[in-house]
Amino acid sequence: MNDHRLATDTDDGLVLIISGPSGAGKTTITRGVERSIPGSVFSVSCTTRAKTEADVEGVDYHFVSDEEFERLRASGEFLESAGVYGKKYGTPRAWVHEQIKRGRLVILEIDVQGAVQVKKHLPDAFAIFILPPSEDELLARLQSRKRESEALIAARFAAAKSEIASARASGVYDVFLVNADLDEAIARAVDLVVSERRRRRETRAAVRTP
Numbered sequence: 001m002n003d004h005r006l007a008t009d010t011d012d013g014l015v016l017i018i019s020g021p022s023g024a025g026k027t028t029i030t031r032g033v034e035r036s037i038p039g040s041v042f043s044v045s046c047t048t049r050a051k052t053e054a055d056v057e058g059v060d061y062h063f064v065s066d067e068e069f070e071r072l073r074a075s076g077e078f079l080e081s082a083g084v085y086g087k088k089y090g091t092p093r094a095w096v097h098e099q100i101k102r103g104r105l106v107i108l109e110i111d112v113q114g115a116v117q118v119k120k121h122l123p124d125a126f127a128i129f130i131l132p133p134s135e136d137e138l139l140a141r142l143q144s145r146k147r148e149s150e151a152l153i154a155a156r157f158a159a160a161k162s163e164i165a166s167a168r169a170s171g172v173y174d175v176f177l178v179n180a181d182l183d184e185a186i187a188r189a190v191d192l193v194v195s196e197r198r199r200r201r202e203t204r205a206a207v208r209t210p
């Protein structure tokens with residue numbers, strides 16, 4: 001693993017997984033953590049879902065065809081991949097490994113299926129699951145976005161509840177963080193990551209010092 005180290009490589013690299021149901025505020029929290037922690041990078045996934053007006057190619061996702069996605073998956077380009085709402089999503093393996101070597105905080109905003117796969121390959125990854133304060137609040141948030149039909153909102157609500165249940169059952173999350181207030185949730189997530197990195201740095205130093 002250490003054969004090809006560059007002068008810029010450090011041991012400080014950490015993979016941060018952030019998951020949570022739609023409507024829990026996960027994307028805002030993810031971007032808040034990225035802005036607050038110097039040297040952090042957001043992993044841009046490949047997806048087969050359609051690009052919306054809010055999406056920027058190469059910033060939010062790499063939008064690819066189904067054929068391209070399958071070609072990438074077959075050639076082992078993904079660290080993990082999963083089907084979400086009938087569309088495919090995958091995390092670029094080589095890029096993530098490169099960033100870890102550079103000592104970056106590599107943020108993966110992925111679902112529970114993806115988190116389980118990443119933890120299998122990278123057990124040191126730190127995983128946070130964002131929870132809404134309550135089911136009623138989650139439903140209210142999904143309804144307030146007004147961009148979706150009642151049927152779609154009901155489907156997202158059911159999916160959110162089952163995502164929370166599978167996150168709890170998966171055993172891969174280090175922390176379940178309740179988002180009652182966005183600024184507080186971002187501050188708490190930043191604090192958790194900073195403390196975790198410091199703890200790991202101290203453990204490494206203690207191992208090196210006889």
Ligand code: 5GP
Nearest residue numbers: 045081082084089090091109110111113114
């Ligand atoms: P959206 O299409 O709304 O941006 O994302 C839908 C869901 O897919 C979210 O739960 C998001 O976290 C998840 N997701 C996004 N990228 C990836 C990925 O690369 N891998 C996995 N497993 N899930 C992803």
